[in-house]
Amino acid sequence: QSVLTQPPSASGTPGQRVTISCSGSRSNIGNNYVHWYQQLPGTSPKLLTNRNNQRPSGVPDRFSGSRSGTSASLAISGLRSEDEADYYCAAWDDSLNAWVFGGGTKLTVL
Amino acid sequence: EVQLVESGGGLVQPGGSLRLACAASGFTVSSNYVSWVRQAPGKGLEWVSVIYSHGRTYYADSVKDRFTISRDNSKNTLYLQMNSLSVEDTAVYYCARGTDQGFDYWGQGTLVTVSS
Numbered sequence: 001q002s003v004l005t006q007p008p009s010a011s012g013t014p015g016q017r018v019t020i021s022c023s024g025s026r027s028n029i030g031n032n033y034v035h036w037y038q039q040l041p042g043t044s045p046k047l048l049t050n051r052n053n054q055r056p057s058g059v060p061d062r063f064s065g066s067r068s069g070t071s072a073s074l075a076i077s078g079l080r081s082e083d084e085a086d087y088y089c090a091a092w093d094d095s096l097n098a099w100v101f102g103g104g105t106k107l108t109v110l
Numbered sequence: 111e112v113q114l115v116e117s118g119g120g121l122v123q124p125g126g127s128l129r130l131a132c133a134a135s136g137f138t139v140s141s142n143y144v145s146w147v148r149q150a151p152g153k154g155l156e157w158v159s160v161i162y163s164h165g166r167t168y169y170a171d172s173v174k175d176r177f178t179i180s181r182d183n184s185k186n187t188l189y190l191q192m193n194s195l196s197v198e199d200t201a202v203y204y205c206a207r208g209t210d211q212g213f214d215y216w217g218q219g220t221l222v223t224v225s226s
Contacts, residue, residue, distance in 0.1 A: 044204060090213075
């Protein structure tokens with residue numbers, strides 16, 4: 001059971017906008033930045049967004065993160081087939097003194 | 111260019127030990143925080159341990175008192191000493207560089223299989 005809760009799956013058609021949610025608590029999302037990671041099949045995770053809504057260089061602006069209270073979300077607009085991957089949220093937890101990850105969301109592009 | 115290269119994975123019997131290494135280049139391990147994150151076959155990411163620039167270390171409850179994270183500044187290398195291994199520790203182990211922006215660089219991972 002992950003400390004951060006994500007839906008196990010999400011789907012959309014090309015061009016569509018999809019959002020993936022991440023629910024936590026005050027000790028993690030409520031107090032600290034949320035990061036989102038993309039893991040394409042057979043590859044290492046890749047940082048998608050940081051400090052809640054900033055993208056590392058090279059990450060398309062189709063990806064955007066947001067936070068409200070103890071929840072966060074990742075939005076992907078203009079969905080493409082290459083976006084089919086697993087997506088994870090992560091944050092530092094002040095109570096656990098640990099980094100915590102969500103269980104991951106498998107995105108399918110129909 | 112920042113690179114992280116893990117090594118040391120392999121097959122080990124339950125109760126055994128293994129030491130993983132993560133050779134870093136393009137940055138100094140002592141100037142950033144670096145973590146180990148693992149992924150069991152077909153499962154999600156699980157954070158394992160972190161060592162901060164000031165030397166403080168933290169561990170996931172699942173590995174506390176069994177795993178030890180350390181670094182060799184002269185070799186610019188991160189280590190994970192894993193003792194009392196169980197089948198539940200079977201996973202690909204990644205090292206990842208942390209900044210105030212998140213884990214921005216990841217290694218390719220090394221597979222640890224615990225089996226009799």
